[in-house]
Amino acid sequence: DTEVTQTPKHLVMGMTNKKSLKCEQHMGHRAMYWYKQKAKKPPELMFVYSYEKLSINESVPSRFSPECPNSSLLNLHLHALQPEDSALYLCASSQDPGSYNEQFFGPGTRLTVL
Amino acid sequence: DQQVKQNSPSLSVQEGRISILNCDYTNSMFDYFLWYKKYPAEGPTFLISISSIKDKNEDGRFTVFLNKSAKHLSLHIVPSQPGDSAVYFCAATFTGGGNKLTFGTGTQLKVEL
Numbered sequence: 001d002t003e004v005t006q007t008p009k010h011l012v013m014g015m016t017n018k019k020s021l022k023c024e025q026h027m028g029h030r031a032m033y034w035y036k037q038k039a040k041k042p043p044e045l046m047f048v049y050s051y052e053k054l055s056i057n058e059s060v061p062s063r064f065s066p067e068c069p070n071s072s073l074l075n076l077h078l079h080a081l082q083p084e085d086s087a088l089y090l091c092a093s094s095q096d097p098g099s100y101n102e103q104f105f106g107p108g109t110r111l112t113v114l
Numbered sequence: 115d116q117q118v119k120q121n122s123p124s125l126s127v128q129e130g131r132i133s134i135l136n137c138d139y140t141n142s143m144f145d146y147f148l149w150y151k152k153y154p155a156e157g158p159t160f161l162i163s164i165s166s167i168k169d170k171n172e173d174g175r176f177t178v179f180l181n182k183s184a185k186h187l188s189l190h191i192v193p194s195q196p197g198d199s200a201v202y203f204c205a206a207t208f209t210g211g212g213n214k215l216t217f218g219t220g221t222q223l224k225v226e227l
Contacts, residue, residue: 004157031213042118042203042217043158056212090157094213100146100165103215105157 004106006091012112015081021109023074023091029104031097032074034066035090037108043090049074050097081113117141118206118218126224133191135221137204140185144206148215149178149189152201161202162189194225 004025013019031050035043048056049068065077088110092103118139127133145166150158164171164178171178177190201222205215
């Protein structure tokens, strides 16, 4: 299984809602990532988890809260988002956090904040 | 501060010809570079990578060239096929950087029949 899955594919939420994005991989990868991509822009790193511990937070607002319950699963909890947070949220994983290796990306969750 | 730049937002090539996509970077600490391809409504797909100890890496139709002194890399696709039409991102990382990727702005490649 060489796939990273993300659910849901699409999400529409109001500014007062609480929702979660889910990412799963069964490749035995020990690093997992959240990226945000706006239209016609490159993906921007938000968070990195290494061995289930948060290792990088790119100064992301606290309305985004990541969670890594186990080595296969990564969640992104959303609360009190703003319309400008509307974007494609991409999850990725890679084999070894300590060395160079390619990141495998999921298809993303298209988030719209009303 | 865009540390990785792709100055051509789009490129059009005829089927069977060579596609050359370019990427420039400014951060001297970058020592590992990757190319990703992205179709609409999909996540980026890894294509090929190169370490700074090399100046060329080849994988089938894809070859990446690295010129460290010029802080420039390029991706050659030959022969180009219609299925190669996608957005191509170069990305860079560095030793001790936690495998954090910095992506370029992307180039939309269109391969025409």
